[in-house]
Amino acid sequence: MTNARVFLEMGSTEQAEALVLKHHLKHALQADSQDYAIPLYMADGSVEVKVYDLPPYLPNGTIAKHLSAFGEVLSIKDDVWQKFFPGVPNGTRTVRMKLKKSIPSYVNMEDECAYVKYRNQIATCRYCGRNLHIGSKCSDVKKALSGNSANGLTLAQIVGGMNPIVPNDEDKTPAKETFPPAPANPIIVPAQPATPAAPVKPIAPPVFPSDPMDIISPPGPWTRSHQM
Helix, strand or coil: CCCCCCCCCCCCHHHHHHHHHHHCCCCEEEECCEEEECCCCCCCCCEEEEEECCCCCCCHHHHHHHHHHHEEEEEEEEEEECCCCECCEEEEEEEEEEECCCCCCEEEECCEEEEEEECCCCCECCCCCCECCCHHHCHHHHHHHHCHHHCCCCHHHHHCCCCCCCCCHHHCCCCCCCCCCCCCCCCCCCCCCCCCCCCCCCCCCCCCCCCCHHHHCCCCCCCHHHHC
16 A cells, blocks of 8 residues: 555535545545545645534624634635525534634534534534533533532433523522411301201102093094094
């Protein structure tokens, strides 16, 4: 194996970025029955940094100012919606940078916490800043839970980003209401006897005539002998 390099000249920076994104470490050469992935980098040493979870109204100059602590910012642009609202900024920024040091996965910018991602980045924990691990295993979170600053929050609430609640004088729980003791000789009122319920009269069963013809005979002096 050698350290030979191949340089490709592209028509624009966007084409070069797309080529790197599509083919970096996606192909391999075989030597001595072993595969070696082929890396592909930008010749100018810059990387594309994606910045998420920021409101669209936050100025790009402010974002560039915060990221300049990690290297040289070459350009920054707004990403836009492709389907829902074509052409409208969606809050994500694409930044071209020459990094001098690694950028953590989460960077505080003004009053917002931005999620930052770029190729070959070492992902970090949102809470302690060290290499990424399961949030519930973060030792700093456990310290916050055991300290006075947790103020009764559970581990799941702290890992989920809930801020401790600092009580003040206005938030104190009011004292329980007290009542005077019962008198030594209480007055006992006798219970009134219950009023007996009125008896229920039974309902007489219906009476039917012995001869069914009496039911259909019209009223009057007619008798059965007349109808016969």
